Amino acid sequence: MRRRRFLSLISTATFFLPGWNSTGWLQAEEEKTTDLLKTFVDEFVAITPGTASFPASFQMGSSQGEPNEKPVHEVKLSKAFAIAKYEVPQNLFHAVMGYNPSRWPGPRNSAERMSWNEANEFCRKVTAALRADKRIEQDETIRLPTEAEWEYCCRAGTETRYSFGDEPRTKADLPPATSILNEFAWHTGNAAGNDPQVGVLKPNPWGLYDIHGYLWEFTADAWSPNYEQAPADGSAVTSEDESSKIVIRGGSWKDAYPLLTSSARRGLSKTAKDDAIGFRCVKSK
Template sequence: MRSLFRMLFSAAVLTLMAGATACGAESPAHLKLLKTFVDEFVEITPGVGRFPKSFQQGGEQPAREVTFAYSFSIAKYEVPQNLYEAVMGSNPSRWKGPRNSVESMSWEEANDFCEKATARLRAVKLIGNDDVIRLPSESEWEYCCRAGTTTTYSFGDEAQATGDVAPKATLLDQYAWHTGNAAGNDPAVGVLKPNPWGLYDVHGYLWEYCSDDWHADSSGAPTDGTPWRDTAESNDKPASRRVMRGGSWKDDSTWLRSSSRRAIGPSARNDAIGFRCVLSRG
C-alpha cells in the first residue's frame, strides 16, 4: 500500500523537478521559506515513545482500530500564504496575511502544491530524492489531531465553561478559532495553544484537506493508516468528493471535535478551507 501511495506522485514530481532545475537556484527569500517549512515538521513515530502504535478512529462513523507500521512527519502549522505563493506563484486567499493560513484553494490545487513543493525541496536538497510532501490520509490526520487522547477534543471533553451560551466556548478559545471568537480577528498560524504533540490549529481556523475519497461510513476502510481511495478511480474518472477535517472559524464548537469530518468536491473553494502537509521519508 505504501509503495502504491508513493507511486501516485512519481511522474508528476520528476517533471516538476526538471522544471525547478531549469529555472535555476531559489532566491534567498524563497529558500528561507522552504527551509522553515521543512524545519517545522513534527516527526511522528507510532509505537515509539509518546506515540501509540494504534488508535480508535471515528465518532462520526463507526469507530475502528487503526495500526500504523510506518513513521511520518506532519506540519506544525497549516500552510501559510507566503509559502503557498512562493511555491505556486499566486495567493488565492480572501483574507490576506503572509503568515495567515492560505485558503480558497481547491483540493486539486492543494495536491498540486504538494507535488511542486516536493520537486522544489528535492532540487535544493532540503529533502531526499525519495521523500514526498503530500496531503495526510484521514487516519493520519485524526491520529495527529487526537495526539494520544480519547476525548472529544485534544484538550478534553468540554468546549464550553459553565455559563457559556453558544457560540461562546471559553475552553475552546485557548486552542481554536471558531465562530464564537473569530469575529474581527485575522490571525497568523500558531497564535493559540497547540495540541499535546505541538500541532497548531488542528481544531478550527480552517478545515483541512485529506487525501482520501469521501465515504459516509467506515465499512471496508483501511486499518493501516493509508488513504482510502476508490479502486474505480482513475485520471479519467476522478473522485467526486474528498475529505476535510477539523472545522473552521465559520463553525461552532460541535464541528471542531477531533472526529468531525465533511465532504468537499475536488474543485470546490472556500475561505474556510486550507491544508497542512505530511512529509514521508524514503
C-alpha cells in the first residue's frame, strides 16, 4: 500500500528543475537578480576627488618598489566616480553571466577564474541590466577601474606602502600570526585557499574591503613596463593590440606581503584565468 501511494505521488508531482520554463520559477529568478542588482549598486562608495577627504591628486608608484612601479609621478583626478567596496561576488556574476567560473564556490565569495575579456563583458551586461532596472542613469556605466583610479582608491589618501601603514608586521622578528596585514588581507600567511566571503577582514580608510590581497584585480589599462609615459589625469593606458597584456593590482591569497602593497603591479594576458584573479567595478558617467 505504501509503495503504491508513493508511486502515485511521483506520477502527479511537479519537479522544479533548473532551466524549466515555468512562469513562477522564472519570476523567482528575476526577483533574485533584482535583489542582487540593488545590493550591488548600494555597495558602491562615492569618490569625489578634490572634496572632503578625497585629495585632488596623489603620488602614484613607489621609489622603493620594483622598476615597473617607477618613476613616482603625480596624478590629478578631476571627475567624480564610485567604486565597489567589494570584489564582484559569485552570486552576482552568475546572475548576470549565466555561469560561475570560480574554483572556490560560495555565493558571497569573490568570483574568480574569469578572463579580462569576460570581466569586461560582465561590465557591459550589468550596465544594461541596471539601466533597464532604473538603478543607474542612462549616461552612467559600470566598468573596470583605470590603474590610476585603482591605486588612488587603494591608498585612500595615504602615502605609505599599504593603506594601513608602512610595515606589514608590528615588529620584523614577530611571526606571521601577529602580522598587521592579517587584519586587512588574505595572503600566503593566513589563507588556506581562496574561500572566504567578501568583507570578512578590515577595510581601508575609504571603506574598501580586500583591496590588499584576496584576489588580484583587473584594471582597464594595457601593461606598461614603467611609468615613463603614464597619463597624468588618471585615464587608462590603451592598446589596440589584442595580444597586449593588461594590468592587475592588489596581490592575492597566493602571494606574500611584498606583492600586496598599494603600488605593486603585474602584467597579465587578456585571456589568462586563475583562481587568484578577480575584479571590482567602477560606476561613472
